[in-house]
Amino acid sequence: MLFRFHTVELQHLASINERIVRGLPFNQDEEAGKRPGRTGDDALAFRMNDAGVITDVLVIEAKCVGMNSNTTIAEAHAKLSTTLLRNCGIRELINILKKYNTDEAQRWRAALLELWRSGHTSVGRYDCVSYAVGAQPKKPVTRESWMDPTKRHPEYKLQNSLIGLEFQIPDLEGMVDIIYRGK
Numbered sequence: 001m002l003f004r005f006h007t008v009e010l011q012h013l014a015s016i017n018e019r020i021v022r023g024l025p026f027n028q029d030e031e032a033g034k035r036p037g038r039t040g041d042d043a044l045a046f047r048m049n050d051a052g053v054i055t056d057v058l059v060i061e062a063k064c065v066g067m068n069s070n071t072t073i074a075e076a077h078a079k080l081s082t083t084l085l086r087n088c089g090i091r092e093l094i095n096i097l098k099k100y101n102t103d104e105a106q107r108w109r110a111a112l113l114e115l116w117r118s119g120h121t122s123v124g125r126y127d128c129v130s131y132a133v134g135a136q137p138k139k140p141v142t143r144e145s146w147m148d149p150t151k152r153h154p155e156y157k158l159q160n161s162l163i164g165l166e167f168q169i170p171d172l173e174g175m176v177d178i179i180y181r182g183k
Helices: 007-021 070-080 088-098 103-118 172-181
Strands: 043-048 054-065 124-133 161-168
Touching: 043 088, 043 103, 054 070, 054 103, 070 124, 088 103
Parallel strands: 054 124, 124 161
Antiparallel strands: 043 054
């Protein structure tokens, strides 16, 4: 999960925390205070063979909305269709692994460096849209999900294996409040 590299958001959160500690007013739901997600892929996963060569990469685009948004679903599929020869997330992972002094970390770091240098040309790619939504389709419906499980979204232009994960969380806003706002 690469959100830990969303520097602008981390700076924004530090500013919010400072305001709260100093007793200054802060409206957590004000539009001007909201930030877009990080650039680049939201999550990456890899498969490495016994020879220490990465053979597959899973690229995940994650979206979370209170109410269903077909536009957001389309944007997620379109973003996955934009392949990067050198994903910035891999560079970030290489830098993290450099800090660990274990054989396993160095094995993964070497494999990721090789993947970075090769431009990802030797690996299988799997794509995934992870969609968390605070609402279920209304009854009666012909299907139980917002993303159509029977066909690829028209905005997805690649021929890679495509996985759709949909999480319908009835009180998504309440869950976010508990996790991030301590309510």
